[in-house]
Amino acid sequence: MNKYRSHNCNELRKKDVGSRVLLSGWINKKRDHGNLLFIDLRDHYGITQFIIDKDNKNFSRLEKIQLETVIKIDGEVLERSKDTINKEIETGEIEVSIENFEILGNCKELPLPVFSDQEYAEEIRLKYRFLDLRRKKIHENIILRSNVISFIRSEMNKLGFLEFQTPILTASSPEGARDFLVPSRLSPGKFYALPQAPQQFKQLIMVSGFDRYFQIAPCFRDEDARADRSPGEFYQLDLEMSFVEQEDVFEIVEKLLVNTFTKFSKKKLMFKTFPKIPYKDALLKYGSDKPDLRNPLIIKDITEIFSREDVKFEIFKKLVKSGSKVRCIVTKDTKDKPRSFFDNIDKWTKEQGGSGLAYFTIEKDKDIVAKGPIGKFFSKNSIEDIMKKTEAKIGDSIFLACAEQKELERITGLVRDKIAQDLDLIDEKVFAFCWVVDYPMFEKDDKTKKIEFSHNPFSMPQGKIDKINFDKPLEILAFQYDIVCNGVELSSGAIRNHIPELMYKLFSIVGYDKKQVNDKFSGMINALSYGAPPHGGIAPGIDRIVMLLAEEKNIREVTMFPMNQNAQDLMMNAPSQVSEDQLKELNLILKSKK
RNA sequence: GGGGGUGUAGCUCAGUUGGUUAGAGCGAUCGCCUGUCACGCGAUAGGUCGAGGGUUCGAGUCCCUUCACUCCCGCCA
Numbered sequence: 250m251n252k253y254r255s256h257n258c259n260e261l262r263k264k265d266v267g268s269r270v271l272l273s274g275w276i277n278k279k280r281d282h283g284n285l286l287f288i289d290l291r292d293h294y295g296i297t298q299f300i301i302d303k304d305n306k307n308f309s310r311l312e313k314i315q316l317e318t319v320i321k322i323d324g325e326v327l328e329r330s331k332d333t334i335n336k337e338i339e340t341g342e343i344e345v346s347i348e349n350f351e352i353l354g355n356c357k358e359l360p361l362p363v364f365s366d367q368e369y370a371e372e373i374r375l376k377y378r379f380l381d382l383r384r385k386k387i388h389e390n391i392i393l394r395s396n397v398i399s400f401i402r403s404e405m406n407k408l409g410f411l412e413f414q415t416p417i418l419t420a421s422s423p424e425g426a427r428d429f430l431v432p433s434r435l436s437p438g439k440f441y442a443l444p445q446a447p448q449q450f451k452q453l454i455m456v457s458g459f460d461r462y463f464q465i466a467p468c469f470r471d472e473d474a475r476a477d478r479s480p481g482e483f484y485q486l487d488l489e490m491s492f493v494e495q496e497d498v499f500e501i502v503e504k505l506l507v508n509t510f511t512k513f514s515k516k517k518l519m520f521k522t523f524p525k526i527p528y529k530d531a532l533l534k535y536g537s538d539k540p541d542l543r544n545p546l547i548i549k550d551i552t553e554i555f556s557r558e559d560v561k562f563e564i565f566k567k568l569v570k571s572g573s574k575v576r577c578i579v580t581k582d583t584k585d586k587p588r589s590f591f592d593n594i595d596k597w598t599k600e601q602g603g604s605g606l607a608y609f610t611i612e613k614d615k616d617i618v619a620k621g622p623i624g625k626f627f628s629k630n631s632i633e634d635i636m637k638k639t640e641a642k643i644g645d646s647i648f649l650a651c652a653e654q655k656e657l658e659r660i661t662g663l664v665r666d667k668i669a670q671d672l673d674l675i676d677e678k679v680f681a682f683c684w685v686v687d688y689p690m691f692e693k694d695d696k697t698k699k700i701e702f703s704h705n706p707f708s709m710p711q712g713k714i715d716k717i718n719f720d721k722p723l724e725i726l727a728f729q730y731d732i733v734c735n736g737v738e739l740s741s742g743a744i745r746n747h748i749p750e751l752m753y754k755l756f757s758i759v760g761y762d763k764k765q766v767n768d769k770f771s772g773m774i775n776a777l778s779y780g781a782p783p784h785g786g787i788a789p790g791i792d793r794i795v796m797l798l799a800e801e802k803n804i805r806e807v808t809m810f811p812m813n814q815n816a817q818d819l820m821m822n823a824p825s826q827v828s829e830d831q832l833k834e835l836n837l838i839l840k841s842k843k
Numbered sequence: 844g845g846g847g848g849u850g851u852a853g854c855u856c857a858g859u860u861g862g863u864u865a866g867a868g869c870g871a872u873c874g875c876c877u878g879u880c881a882c883g884c885g886a887u888a889g890g891u892c893g894a895g896g897g898u899u900c901g902a903g904u905c906c907c908u909u910c911a912c913u914c915c916c917g918c919c920a
Binding site: 285341423701707741813 | 853855870879880883912913914920
C-alpha cells in the first residue's frame, strides 16, 4: 500500500463498509459537536466524511486543526444510517471513523475561504491562485480545459494532422501587435521577439512538404487586456493545410468544432453547417464583424426613404443629403411597450456616443399611422414602403439611426445588442457559429488616410491574379475568414498568398518596396520562391473556446495562472527588476524613471 | 492614453439629508453541545473607512488630487 492513501476521496462506497482505509487530503470543512466531530476531507477527486468522538485520543488535536491543512487519516469505513446519508456527494452513503491521523502540510490562517461559492476580489484570488484553484468551479474549469485540449489533439490526429513545435524565441515582425522583446546576450544590441503567432513558421512547414500541421501554440502579444483577452499570452489551435481552398478549411474546422462543442456542452448548436456571412453584409445586417446570431434582430438600410417628398423628417433628410445613411431595427409586437422602454434605449445610445435614436410604432386606426414623437413626419405611403422594406407589421416598432456609414454601423450594432437584451431575445442555451468571409484585403486608416492591410498581409487576394485591379486596392477582397460564436471572435484564418511576385505587389500598395519585404519577411519570402504549395489555415483561440464551453464571461476563469489587467503576475511578482549583472551581460542600460 | 464602476474587519458586504463609541455574516480565538453535512448556541479579539489634501463646529459620507483593482474605448496583422 502507498504511504499516503489506499483510496482517494471519491472512491469509497457501500461495498467498502468494514474495510480499513488510509486517505489523504485537505480539510474542507469541520462540524464540531463538542463530543463528536465531523471532518470533510477533500482531494482532487471528491469528498469523504470522517467522524471521531471524544473517546479517541486524537479528538482534541483534530478539533483545533485549521481548515485546508493536509492530513492523512486511517480508519474504518462505516455505513451511514438511512437518515444521515448525504446525496450531494458520491461517497455519501459511507463515512470513515478516524483512528489515527498525521499532519502532512500545515495551513496558516486563510486569506480567502476555499469552501465557499462567494465571489472574491480578483486581486486576492490571483495572489493566492493556488488556493483559488482548489475551489470547485475553477478547479473544474481547468479540468475541462485539459480535457478539451486532449480531445482536440486526438481529433486532429484522426484528421491526419501532425503536431509540431515552433520556436518561442524568434524575430520581431513589423506588422500586427506590439512584440515582447528578449535581449540577446550573444548579439549585443539585438533582440528576439516572442511569436505573436507561429504564422511564418506554419507556412514554412507547408513549404517543407508536411501536408497538415497543427499545434496548441502559445502566442504572445503586448497589448492591453479585455475580459476575453489575456494580457501577454494566450493559446491558439494553430493549423495549416496544403493544396486546399477555403471550403476545405471550413469543412475541417466545422467538423472539429461541432464535435468539441457537442461533447463538452449541453447547449445545442444553432447550425451544424455554419452560415457564411460576407464581411460587408455582417456590418450592414448586424453592425459588427462578429455578429451574435442568437440575436434575431436584423438591421435594414432605409436611406432612400429619406429623399422622398412625403417624408418630412428634416434632421435625417439633411444628413442624408450630405452623405449619411439611415438604418433601422424592427422590434416585433412592441406597440404596447411603455414610453420608458423606447426612451431608455435612446438615452443609452447617447451614452454610447451616438447621436440618439428616433423611433415610431406602426399602428392602424382607420389607416396605417406611425405613432411616437416622430410619427407625424411620415406619410401613409412612406410607412407602407418602410414596412415593405423591413418586413415590419402592424404593432411593430422601428428604431432609426442616421449617421455616416462607419459610425452608423457601430451604433446600430450596439443598439441591436441592447434591444435584444432589453427584450430578452437571446437564447442562452445555444451556440450560434458563423463564418465571416470576404474580408477586404486593404483598408484606409481613418487618421493617417494611408492604405493598410486590413488583416493578414499574407492572405491570398480573391479573383484571377491577372484580373485583379490593383488601382482600386480597397475593392480587393481576400480569402480571409473569421469564425464567430455567440458574438465572440474565435479565430481568423486565410488561404495564404504563396506567390512572391503577388506578395511584392500587395506590399507595394501599403508602401513597402521589394527590399523591405525581403528584409522583414526574409524567412518566408525566400522559401516561397523554392516551390511553395498553395496552402491555408486558421487558428481558433483555445482560451475562448474553453471560456464558451465553461460558460464563463472572463478568460481568467479558464486560465490556470493568469496575469491581471496590467500584465502583472501577482503570485510570482512578474515583471520584476533584474540585477545590474544581468543587465550588463545583456548590454542593457536602464534609463532612469522620471 | 481616455471614460465608467469599485475600494469600510482576514473574506463578503451594510452604513440614511454630514452628527454620539462605524455595524452584520463568514473566518479567527475561547466556552457549551454525540448525527452534522452552510451543524447549532454564547462570548472575545479584530478597523489609518485605499492614500494625501480641502470645506465644516463636526467627514466613512461633500470637494480636489492620487493609488489599486475591474469593465469598456483606443490597441489587438
